[in-house]
Amino acid sequence: MAKILIVGGGYTGFYTAFKLQKHLRAGEAEVTLVDPLPYMTYHPFLPEVAAGLIEARHVIVPLRRHLKKTHVVQGRVASVDHAKKTATIEPSAGKSYTAKYDHIVVAAGSVSRTFPIPGVADEAIGMKSIEEAIAVRDRIIDNFAKAANLPKGKERDRLLTVTVIGGGFAGIETFAELRSLATAMLRQYPELTIDDTKFHMVEAMSRVMPEVSLKTSLWVLKNLATRGAVVHLDTQLKSAKGGLVELSNGMKFESDLIVWTAGVMANPVVNSMGLPVEERGRIRSSATLQVTNVDGTVVAGAWAAGDNSAVPDLTGNGVGGMCVPNAQHAVRQAKRLAQNLVAVLRGENPVDYIHKNLGAVAGLGVGHGVFQSGKIAVTGFPAWLMHRGYHGLAMPMWERKFRVAGGWIMQFLVGRDTTTLSLREHPQSYFQTYASRPGK
Ligand SMILES: Cc1cc2nc3c(=O)[nH]c(=O)nc-3n(C[C@H](O)[C@H](O)[C@H](O)COP(=O)(O)OP(=O)(O)OC[C@H]3O[C@@H](n4cnc5c(N)ncnc54)[C@H](O)[C@@H]3O)c2cc1C
Structure with a gap:
């Protein structure tokens, strides 16, 4: 065999x-x-x-x-x-x-792929694994809870500032989805306003999402701007040491969540x-x-x-x-x-692989999306539906498709789940803190 x-x-x-x-x-x-x-x-x-x-x-x-x-x-x-x-x-x-x-x-x-930029290795997190995605979700939700307890000021600003480096497909989707999460969470935090939350994307090139046309990419920038998310084009990250983000355009700000999606x-x-x-x-x-x-x-x-x-x-x-x-x-x-x-x-001849690109579809937060195939572009709500439709079907295995689609239905009925299990990273802490001890 x-x-x-x-x-x-x-x-x-x-x-x-x-x-x-x-x-x-x-x-x-x-x-x-x-x-x-x-x-x-x-x-x-x-x-x-x-x-x-x-x-x-x-x-x-x-x-x-x-x-x-x-x-x-x-x-x-x-x-x-x-x-x-x-x-x-x-x-x-x-x-x-x-x-x-x-x-x-x-x-x-x-x-x-990273570059030797001071602070990136210590402060940034990627978006290539499920563990990273969970950690990013937990961080942003926990930061809202912490910020709500703080007076206006440096510490609170840092907790509510999110930075994404790299405006490719994955970076833009991450940035836009996190913006959408933050906006949705504001309803639960009367202590905070949209102006308290800061979203920065840093892109070294003069445009985002090379997979879509320039016109569609400009629509994305406009859409993000109306939602309170800033994209710095032609800009590079110079340093992220200690969470202090320094950009090549001279801008400096502290950010407690830095996501690296630059390739x-x-x-x-x-x-x-x-x-x-x-x-x-x-x-x-x-x-x-x-x-x-x-x-x-x-x-x-x-x-x-x-x-x-x-x-x-x-x-x-x-x-x-x-x-x-x-x-x-x-x-x-x-x-x-x-x-x-x-x-x-079996001693037969192999066949060449050939596949014509179907186009690209991206979700940019609930109700926002873009689709591009050749010269055809769809933006906004219809593209968001196309994103869910395409990826819902492309998700491997029916049992997984059902779980994802079931979750979307639940989300439609009862809302987005904004709970974290971040204490999972210290699973013994609850036991060690609260368990009764003999003789005490
Ligand atoms: C956030 C994000 C969004 C994306 N969105 C899209 C999209 O909308 N559309 C699209 O077409 N593409 C998208 N992509 C790209 C797509 O996910 C990749 O192109 C695809 O995963 C490539 O498949 P692969 O099998 O080559 O690599 P992977 O799926 O990454 O698999 C590689 C596997 O190799 C394993 N491995 C690594 N080292 C070793 C080792 N030494 N020994 C054994 N195993 C090892 C890893 O654990 C992993 O399981 C996205 C990617 C990201 C990160």
């Missing part, structure tokens, strides 16, 4: 395994998937989780529940020796071990695999999703797709000729990869 090893259980890894389960005949191959996390994360919903609109666990898909015919290992692939077709696996418990494979699928995704890069683990990596740190892939050498020859038994790979965009619309790193491609590449891998196992 051929041994297939999948590195990563995100969009690409999860869907590759899911489709291999479907296409492989009994006894044809044995599939192992390794990921440090026991779930795949549906990233497009992270901003809505941060805004208290979707229950956090509903946007993650438990691997073991849905990959019943796959051997799921919770751990990380530390390195790969493709010449020997072995991988070193560090499980979440127990000793590291070496696993042999016949085919490897590299699907380790991307990581947040991603291929997971650096791909450099330790002995596989060809291009100048931007991505594994070289062909349109068949097979890893290729610089001269275009196929590296036998190696496959790569998703954010960690440079896959040619055969529609001719890619950036630098390559597919852009997004979920639209990751999911479809995974499905094609699974079919191609099975074809190669």
Whole structure:
């Protein structure tokens, strides 16, 4: 039986395994998937989780529940020796071990890309994991509660100031959703007004959301401005030391919540695999999703797709000729990869991956959204409905779709959930503080 090893259980890894389960005949191959996390994360919903609109666990898909015919290992692939077709696996418990494979699928995704800006590593938080989204939600809600107890002044201003760095898709969605959460929470805090809350987005380029047309991006800026959210274009973050944000336009302010969404890069683990990596740190892939050498020859038994790979965009619309790193491609590449891998196992020819971009749809807080496909643009409430419709259906697995849609119905009926469980980070504190002790 051929041994297939999948590195990563995100969009690409999860869907590759899911489709291999479907296409492989009994006894044809044995599939192992390794990921440090026991779930795949549906990233497009992270901003809505941060805004208290979707229950956090509903946007993650438990691997073991849905990959019943796959051997799921919770751990990380530390390195790969493709010449020997072995991988070193560090499980979440127990000793590291070496696993042999016949085919490897590299699907380790991307990581947040930061720059050496003072204070960012200590003060900022990303928006790439469910844990970060929960932490951002809890921080903003807790800060409102703290600020309501304080007189006007520096400390209160800091608690009510939110900064998002990076005006790409994820950054704008996060910024707009947090603004929407803050505005909604003001109803519960008569001590605070909208003018007390400050929302700053910092974008180094002269526009936001490169995925939509300039006209649509200008609509987004206008929409945010009317909601009390400031976007600083052509501006860079100079320092965030101690939470004091210093911008290249000379502005300085204190901010208790700094979210970093200024881009991603291929997971650096791909450099330790002995596989060809291009100048931007991505594994070289062909349109068949097979890893290729610089001269275009196929590296036998190696496959790569998703954010960690440079896959040619055969529609001719890619950036630098390559597919852009997004979920639209990751999911479809995974499905094609699974079919191609099975074809190669059976001595058949793999087929090229080709997908014409469907466009982009973004949620910008309840009732606000944008959609762009070619020259067609929709803004405002209809686009927000399209965002919910598209992503509600794109959420993997029916049981997950039902949870998300059920939550939206509840939210419509009983309102947004603005509770936090931030004490969860110190789970023993309640017991240690209040439990009765013998002899006291
Ligand atoms: C906030 C946000 C919003 C987004 N919104 C959209 C959107 O609206 N539309 C869209 O098309 N795209 C969107 N994206 C992009 C999309 O989520 C990514 O392009 C997609 O996740 C890429 O899939 P992937 O499988 O390559 O990586 P991932 O889904 O990130 O999966 C990588 C997996 O590899 C695992 N891993 C990492 N290192 C190792 C290792 N050493 N060993 C084993 N496993 C490892 C990780 O734990 C992870 O599970 C968004 C992204 C973010 C962050």
